[in-house]
Amino acid sequence: MNSKNLAGQPHIAYRGDELFMEDVSLSALAQQHGTPLFVYSKAAMLDALSAYQRGFAGREVQICYAMKANSTLGVIQVFAQAGCGFDVVSLGELTRVLAAGGQARKVIFSGVGKKRAEMRAALQAGIGCFNVESEAELDVLSEVAQEMGMRAPVSIRVNPNVDPQTHPYISTGLKGNKFGIAHERVVHTYQRAAALPGLNVRGIDCHIGSQITQASPYLDAMDRMLDLVQAIETAGVPLHHIDLGGGLGINYNGETPPQADQLWAQLLAKLDARGYGKRALMIEPGRSLVGNAGVCLTEVLYLKPGEQKNFLIVDAAMNDLPRPAMYQAYHQIVPVKPRSTESQTWDVVGPICESGDWIGHDRQLNAQPGDLLGVLSAGAYCMSMSSNYNTRNRAAEVLVDGAQTHLIRDRETYADQMRQEHLSTAP
Ligand SMILES: *Cc1c(COP(=O)(O)O)cnc(C)c1O
Numbered sequence: 001m002n003s004k005n006l007a008g009q010p011h012i013a014y015r016g017d018e019l020f021m022e023d024v025s026l027s028a029l030a031q032q033h034g035t036p037l038f039v040y041s042k043a044a045m046l047d048a049l050s051a052y053q054r055g056f057a058g059r060e061v062q063i064c065y066a067m068k069a070n071s072t073l074g075v076i077q078v079f080a081q082a083g084c085g086f087d088v089v090s091l092g093e094l095t096r097v098l099a100a101g102g103q104a105r106k107v108i109f110s111g112v113g114k115k116r117a118e119m120r121a122a123l124q125a126g127i128g129c130f131n132v133e134s135e136a137e138l139d140v141l142s143e144v145a146q147e148m149g150m151r152a153p154v155s156i157r158v159n160p161n162v163d164p165q166t167h168p169y170i171s172t173g174l175k176g177n178k179f180g181i182a183h184e185r186v187v188h189t190y191q192r193a194a195a196l197p198g199l200n201v202r203g204i205d206c207h208i209g210s211q212i213t214q215a216s217p218y219l220d221a222m223d224r225m226l227d228l229v230q231a232i233e234t235a236g237v238p239l240h241h242i243d244l245g246g247g248l249g250i251n252y253n254g255e256t257p258p259q260a261d262q263l264w265a266q267l268l269a270k271l272d273a274r275g276y277g278k279r280a281l282m283i284e285p286g287r288s289l290v291g292n293a294g295v296c297l298t299e300v301l302y303l304k305p306g307e308q309k310n311f312l313i314v315d316a317a318m319n320d321l322p323r324p325a326m327y328q329a330y331h332q333i334v335p336v337k338p339r340s341t342e343s344q345t346w347d348v349v350g351p352i353c354e355s356g357d358w359i360g361h362d363r364q365l366n367a368q369p370g371d372l373l374g375v376l377s378a379g380a381y382c383m384s385m386s387s388n389y390n391t392r393n394r395a396a397e398v399l400v401d402g403a404q405t406h407l408i409r410d411r412e413t414y415a416d417q418m419r420q421e422h423l424s425t426a427p
Pocket of ligand 1: 066068069087110111207209210211245246247248284285286287288
């Protein structure tokens with residue numbers, strides 16, 4: 001039996017004429033659970049994590065999985081069991097961490113718009129650190145903590161003003177972004193934080209963007225962070241940790257981002273050279289831990305050849321896979337059981353009533369109604385961004401572990417969707 005791996009997808013491969021994830025046939029899974037279906041490889045997630053762990057061998061580091069990339073309980077449980085902390089951006093995400101067996105003290109809470117009730121609940125749960133994004137938020141957090149007779153552990157998110165050279169919607173560390181404290185205000189902001197009675201200043205953080213495929217923006221950000229650390233500590237505010245955020249890219253379509261361990265070898269060399277080698281570190285990777293661990297299986301419904309375009313209509317749509325519509329993002333689309341006859345050029349589109357509902361443009365495919373396609377690199381920012389638009393039920397999710405499979409999310413039902421709604425008069 002010949003086996004052929006797909007680029008960037010180490011745990012997805014053809015065995016004979018059929019696509020497998022680890023030791024599980026994807027067509028068998030689709031038969032059992034229906035489509036669209038998200039399937040994730042546990043080994044791929046742990047491999048991605050171990051690249052970071054190798055990179056930090058012998059250092060004091062806390063890896064906080066940025067769970068907005070994929071917040072399904074069965075996914076975050078894999079990372080909790082592997083010892084990860086979590087970067088959360090809402091009380092909802094913290095609630096999921098606790099439900100999946102994660103530890104609050106390893107959680108950091110990011111985001112520009114935390115509400116008082118969220119701060120209170122996070123303090124009550126004993127979270128590790130708040131990553132604060134504005135001076136106004138420092139004041140409110142201090143007040144909330146004081147009311148509870150506590151001091152809130154804080155890190156301040158700084159905006160290092162480096163260009164991550166990625167899509168504008170996912171670059172976050174430039175001057176015009178809503179995130180973080182501007183470079184020139186940072187020292188002042190730390191002095192203010194240190195003087196507030198309800199705060200305990202712990203660290204500094206940044207997060208410059210997402211799907212970053214080069215080392216240079218990270219190296220620049222690290223330099224600017226270390227300049228700031230020096231200035232803050234000179235001004236009399238000691239810092240415990242440095243958090244460089246997330247953002248490392250993955251291979252969707254031939255991109256060649258640095259490997260996590262190689263990137264960190266360069267960053268750690270910089271830390272050492274500047275005398276900060278013993279400093280506690282944190283990172284917040286999201287996409288790079290889960291993106292290439294997932295595939296979305298979808299069934300071909302209709303072929304609709306046309307004069308200008310051929311459309312291949314499938315049963316997954318922009319509500320399941322929002323990235324193409326949102327960011328013109330590219331996902332590889334492959335047949336689960338390739339046919340030997342000649343392929344044609346197709347636009348792969350979903351059933352939703354929007355022209356923006358496409359999954360891939362101009363793809364060479366040979367498929368017939370009833371065939372299964374795999375949309376690759378669907379582990380990050382797909383299910384967690386999915387919606388019920390067009391009253392479509394959210395897909396089911398399966399975790400593959402060797403030859404074992406675990407259904408980690410049931411397919412939604414129409415009753416699920418209507419549960420919180422009320423008619424105003426009897427029907
Ligand atoms: C989204 C986000 C991350 C993770 O980004 P990835 O590109 O998925 O690695 C990390 N930190 C913060 C603050 C974020 O908002």
